Amino acid sequence: MAAVTLGAEASRSQTSRDYRAFMRSKDPAAVIETVTAEFTRWLGEKGLQQDSHEDARWASDSGSGQVQRETTEGAELLRCQLVEPGTSMGTWTTEVLAASEGWIDVSVSNSQGRFVAVPRLAKALMRDLDLRDASLQLLDNVKLWDVAELDMLVELLQDPDRHGLVLVAGTGPDPGLFDAFRARIHTWTREVFGLAQSIVLTPQATWALAERLSFHAVPAWTLRTYYPGVQPLDAIDSRRHRYMSTATLATEPDAYLRSVLGNVARAHAARRPEPIEVVEARRALDRAETAALLDRLDTPTERPSVTLPGRQETGETRVQTRDADTLPETRELVPQADVMAAIREILRLDEVSPETVRSAFNAMVDQVREAELEQIKTASLRIKEQAARIEELEDRVRLSDELLDDDILERALLQDEATRVNAEVRWLRARLREKEDYEAANGAPPDEFEIDYPQSCLELLDRIAEDDVLVFTGDREEVAAVDEVDTLQLAARAAWDACTSLREYARAHTDGKCSSGVDHFLRHRPAGYEGVSPGKHGATETGVTMRRFGGERVFAVPAEVDTSRSKTMTAHFKLARIGLFSPRLYYYDDLNRTGKIYIGYLGRHLTNTQTN
Known part of the structure; x- marks a missing residue:
């Protein structure tokens, strides 16, 4: 997993630097098979020869993972997960959720909060399938749009159901600068693929968009970030959609611009509520996994077969016995047909002696213990995951309560301040009217007072x-x-x-x-x-x-x-x-x-x- 270290690691929100993309395919029937094939191929690139076509859990020195399938309400669900611990850059966790309904959710996180580059797996899925966010196809490239595409662009910007960002670059009437600027856009937006779409407008389209969107226009030689649900007539809303100025694009290093755009896209993906389809699918998969685990724990461990080499299929088991007064050379074999046949059958022994019974019993205990330990490890991991999730939610609730208390107090203070200021304004306006300065009393404040x-x-x-x-x-x-x-x-x-x-x-x-x-x-x-x-x-x-x-x-x-x-x-x-x-x-x-x-x-x- 590639990582880009951008500094200030401890202060950044971990989720804001993770990669999380939600996509819909125009060919729902191909989603499950394509995700399965690409996940298997991706594991192979990492040296893990694991066939993802079958449900499985596995663990090795390089990591652990699982492939899980469930069918619920007629839809097939798929979860592919790989955890890579113990690297010098922390633990990397990759999870792909997909449904036969046609959606895919890809998330990659790092335990140390490091920046997660666009995963190769996500790029492969975007190449193999026609994946979209709202009406826009997700591609590993930058689009060039002219005036003819403006209707589609405005519709895309206004779409509240859009999950990712749209980065729009404006250009001006300078042919010598256009090609170089367009090439730099691809460099700067390299870490947003799957999280946002990048569009370069021709000079004519840049001018026409300004005529249509006014507050939300993108000036020439700037790059603007559009969040979902643009409100074209709302000047306040335009503040949401920030842009990088010409001076910033011209003076800042490429790596800085790329990291800023990448972090903005990841922060938006982390803040946006998880799609309800993903929430319901994850819950269904978690419930099924927990139920299967409890079933295994509730079911008595089956007695393993203990087969020792060289067993002879005879009709009688003979046990060596020694009388206290009998010399070794006169030892005789005494048949114990009823009791010893039962021991032979239960322990699957050819020859019954203290040594063979002890060896068979120890082997059986070891196998039972190994099976139970595996189930306990699985249960322990599940409990730890749920405990970590509960702790995170508790932290969020505590901090939210603190921030809410701050908001309530601040709102009360602001109301008092607003009441005082309004009273002062009314008093001053009244005094101005008494002085017959009606323009100052009734007019708007001059711009220099803003x-x-x-x-x-x-x-x-x-x-x-x-x-x-x-x-x-x-x-x-x-x-x-x-x-x-x-x-x-x-x-x-x-x-x-x-x-x-x-x-x-x-x-x-x-x-x-x-x-x-x-x-x-x-x-x-x-x-x-x-x-x-x-x-x-x-x-x-x-x-x-x-x-x-x-x-x-x-x-x-x-x-x-x-x-x-x-x-x-x-x-x-x-x-x-x-x-x-x-x-x-x-x-x-x-x-x-x-x-x-x-x-x-x-x-x-x-x-x-x-x-x-």
């Missing part, structure tokens, strides 16, 4: 690079991970508001209006200073969190702040509710010494007592 928010968290870092107060000392790749999931720029805007609050706090500190820290400033904000609601700020972490996970909150600072070049930072801003990622911004207030505030971390929610 907040110029950055389009991404990385752009925010570029803006504060020359700031007099704020200094970013963290890892830019952690920040890039936020941009991958921040489709509506909620985190980018919240981070900008947090930075504005820190600047305003520094201004109030300089003006002598606040000397008790950021939290006190936000809760008792002086008139004339801006700041976010106090609910979005955390002054510290709990003692339990710091004892158990305090090491995660040690971030880099310059030597003039601390000679160790690191500092524990507990004060933070809650940026946005984005699933379990829900990013945070941690900072260290050093205004009293260096006159700076150091932002040591901007990234995903760190581990606390609610997460694992």
Whole structure:
């Protein structure tokens, strides 16, 4: 399994870097046989000569796997799985679910959260079958579309049932640049096959699409990511569909652009609810597997046949006996027809003696023990898998409860803030009318009073690079991970508001209006200073969190702040509710010494007592 190490491994969500693709075939009847054949061939490439046409479980030094078939409600279900543990890059798990109804679900994950490249197995299936996402065929290439395909493109972009992304590149009237740009699109989108489709528009199609979609247009020499369910008339919705600017495409290395697009596609696949067909199929297969396992455990182990070499088919079993007073040379053989015949039959012995009975009994016990141990190992693995799944769900519930509590508190604070601001606006408008300044009283605010928010968290870092107060000392790749999931720029805007609050706090500190820290400033904000609601700020972490996970909150600072070049930072801003990622911004207030505030971390929610 190929892997691309992109850094910031520990901070990335494992599922956001896994490969997971859902596809439908135009030829449902060919799905089961094609998946079976390709999985068998793929195993052969790995040196595992396992025929996937029969149900089986197997294990070897290089890995373990299974092929399982079930029929439910007239549909044939297939699960092919391979687990490759013990590699230098962790454990790789590949699972393919398929149904005779015509769908295929391919997932590949890594235990260390490493980036999973497009699997060879997925590419082979896309070559062998006409696989589609909504109306678009999934191919291992980049399409070139002209004006004639615009109706199909707009329909595809608006389709809410589409699972994957659509990457659209716009071009301009520069023939010398067109071919080179088109070739680079293939390089940049190499890690999205099966997860997204890539389309290059001709200059005419780029212009025509702008006329039709307005807010959702793709400018020339840019690359835009379209999520399912585009709303063409909704300006707010256009914020979901981010694009890479001409400057970004021209200046960033190919590997960086490829990794960003690959991670965005994987993050979207991880966040999108699993198709109901896959959920029902996995449950049916799991139930059948569990039932079969319980049947094996409930059924008494069959007595194995113990056959010793050289057995003679005679009608009488003879046992060697020795009388205490009988010399060896006068020993006689005494027939024990009834008792010994039973022993002979049960133990399948030719000659009955203490040694042969003991040997046969031990062999039988070993075979029984081996069979039972195999069943116990299977049951143990099943229990561990289910326990891990339960633990993950418990973690999700705990973190969701924590985030919900934060949301409820923040909503209450925002309602109070909105009530106060609305009252202030009404009062100011009334005063303006009293002054007969009706244009100012009733008109919309001028554009210059609109907040110029950055389009991404990385752009925010570029803006504060020359700031007099704020200094970013963290890892830019952690920040890039936020941009991958921040489709509506909620985190980018919240981070900008947090930075504005820190600047305003520094201004109030300089003006002598606040000397008790950021939290006190936000809760008792002086008139004339801006700041976010106090609910979005955390002054510290709990003692339990710091004892158990305090090491995660040690971030880099310059030597003039601390000679160790690191500092524990507990004060933070809650940026946005984005699933379990829900990013945070941690900072260290050093205004009293260096006159700076150091932002040591901007990234995903760190581990606390609610997460694992």
